[in-house]
Structure formats: structure tokens, C-alpha cells
Amino acid sequence: MSSHPTPEGGGAEAYQQKMNEGAYAEARMLIERQIAGGPAHEDLRDAYAEVLWRTGEPERAVQMYLEMAREAVRQEAYTRAIGFLKKAHAIDPTNAAVPALLTELSKQALGVALTPEALSRCSLFELLDENSFRILSQAAVWRLYMPGQVILKAGTPSDQRLFVLLRGVAEVLYEGETEPIPVGHLQAGDIFGEVGLLTLRPRSATVVARSRTDVLEIPAGAMSQILTQRPEVRDMLMQLYQVRLEKTLKAVKAAARGQRRKGA
Incomplete structure (x- = not known):
């Protein structure tokens, strides 16, 4: 973040320090001094x-984030736009402008509409820079599955695709x-297919749609580029894989105990 000193002695370091300390009212005064001194850069x-938001004006905060998101969309800076929309949604999940702009953005970038729920739960998008997001958006494919359809089948070879x-x-x-053995459910924003991508082993589980389900499929080539550019x-x-492995082991052990009780 760039530093923009003011005659009053404020600057990026000063207001950021106050924010880190939780002194939001003081940080606000320092920022407003900088804004009064000239055009405000995006970080400011x-x-x-x-x-x-922290000082009791959530409506103004949401409007600012929406304004910055619209500017980012016009510049085709989609990851920045997604970040601003995620912040706006966290402040006010009921604001109808957030899903409307998110739909416009995601259809323009991905060819399919994202929901605020998917955005808030999915950590993938916020880890991408503009270049890696462009790789994803150009390669990703939208798939529709109806209830009962198999999305992934356990035991099939991994082709290193990732799914959202x-x-x-x-x-x-x-x-x-x-x-x-049921080991869990996936909902909007959840990533899956990470085991095959990371380990190159056959698919470790079957994933079945339980409702009309929209899935974003990211091909192996695009994922290889993204992983190279964004470690x-x-x-x-890897963290997701480890958490799910532990959860699966617990479910399998519980199922085994249940089988033993039935056989006793």
C-alpha cells in the first residue's frame, strides 16, 4: 500500500496502524484528511x-464498495470487483445490488452467474490475480447436473480437473x-476434486447431485498454470484435502462401529 503523507502528519502507515489497533474513529479522521487533500487512490x-462500516455507517460503506466494484468491472479487473462485492455482502447480505452486480460480472467473466453465497464460501477466487483469473475464465466450463446424477465417480482415474x-x-x-458411506455434503462455493489434482490418484469419493446443481469445471491445463502462478x-x-481426509476417516470409523454393532 502506498504512503500519501499529509501536512497534518497522516499517511497510509498512520491510518493503517490505527485500523490494526482497532482505533477506527481515529483512522477515519486520518483518511478523511487525505481525501480532502486530493483524489483518493483505491487502497485509501x-x-x-x-x-x-466500523464507525456505524454500513450503508455508505456498502455503496462505496459497490461503486469500486463497478469501476473494476469496467476495467475488467474481475478479482478486485469480486473482492469488493464480497466485502459489501459481508456487511449487508440483504442488499439486492450485490447479487445483481455479481450476476453481471460473473456472466461477463465466466459465462455463468455466481451467487453471493458461493462467493462468500469460495476461497479460490480471492487467491487469484487478474492474470490467473483470466486463465480460469477462458478455460472453465459450466455443467448442470440434475438430482441423482453422478458428478464424480470413486475409482476413476484423476484427470486433474478441479470443480466449484x-x-x-x-x-x-x-x-x-x-x-x-456418506461423508458430507457440498453446497454453493465448495471446491472438490482436490485429491485427484494434488495426488494424481484415482478419485477417492463419489459426488452425487442431490438437487439441480451448477458446477464450474476447471480443466487440468488451466489448473496447472494457476498453481504455477499462484502457489x-x-x-x-492442501489444507482442504487434509481437513476432508480427517473428516472421511472419522466417518469411515463410525460406519465400521455401526456395522459391528449390527453384527453383534
Whole structure:
């Protein structure tokens, strides 16, 4: 973040320090001095929107984030626009302008509408820069699955695709010795397919749509480029893999205990 000193002694370091300390009223005064001194750069406006929210003016904060998101969309800076919309939605989940602009943005960038719920739950998009998001948007494919349709089948070879569930609900089933074991559900914003992508092993679970389900499918080539350019995406997927592995092991053990009780 750039520093823009003012005659009063404020600057990026000063207001950021106050924000870090939770002194939002003081940070707001420092920012307003800078804004009064000339055009406000994006980082300053972003900080100002946050302190407006923190000091009791959420409506103004949301309007600022929406304004910055619209500007970013016009510049085709989609990751910045997504970031601003995510902040606006966190402040006011009922604001109808957020899903409207998000639909416009995502259809323009991805060819399919994102929902605020998917945006708030999905950590992938916020880890991308403009270049890696462009790779994703040019390669990703939207798929529609109806209830009961299999999205991924356990045991099939990994082709290193990654998936983002955009809308609907899907169930994850681990292939047990005698029958499939339910290990969880996926909802809007959830990522799946990370095991095959990271380990190159066959798919470890079956994923079945339990409602009309929209899925964004990211091909292997695009994911390879993204992982090379954005190592933090690999880190996020590895953490997701470890959390799900622990959850699956617990579910399998619980199922095994249930089988033993039935056989006793």
C-alpha cells in the first residue's frame, strides 16, 4: 500500500496502524484528511469504506464498495470487483445490488452467474490475480447436473480437473467395503476434486447431485498454470484435502462401529 503523507502528519502507515489497533474513529479522521487533500487512490477508498462500516455507517460503506466494484468491472479487473462485492455482502447480505452486480460480472467473466453465497464460501477466487483469473475464465466450463446424477465417480482415474459447486447441493460418498458411506455434503462455493489434482490418484469419493446443481469445471491445463502462478492456491487446496481426509476417516470409523454393532 502506498504512503500519501499529509501536512497534518497522516499517511497510509498512520491510518493503517490505527485500523490494526482497532482505533477506527481515529483512522477515519486520518483518511478523511487525505481525501480532502486530493483524489483518493483505491487502497485509501477501500480503507475508508471499512472504517465507515466500523464507525456505524454500513450503508455508505456498502455503496462505496459497490461503486469500486463497478469501476473494476469496467476495467475488467474481475478479482478486485469480486473482492469488493464480497466485502459489501459481508456487511449487508440483504442488499439486492450485490447479487445483481455479481450476476453481471460473473456472466461477463465466466459465462455463468455466481451467487453471493458461493462467493462468500469460495476461497479460490480471492487467491487469484487478474492474470490467473483470466486463465480460469477462458478455460472453465459450466455443467448442470440434475438430482441423482453422478458428478464424480470413486475409482476413476484423476484427470486433474478441479470443480466449484456454484448452486445446489451434492453428497459425497466414500466407497466402503460393503456399501457407500456418506461423508458430507457440498453446497454453493465448495471446491472438490482436490485429491485427484494434488495426488494424481484415482478419485477417492463419489459426488452425487442431490438437487439441480451448477458446477464450474476447471480443466487440468488451466489448473496447472494457476498453481504455477499462484502457489497459495496449492496451499489452500492442501489444507482442504487434509481437513476432508480427517473428516472421511472419522466417518469411515463410525460406519465400521455401526456395522459391528449390527453384527453383534
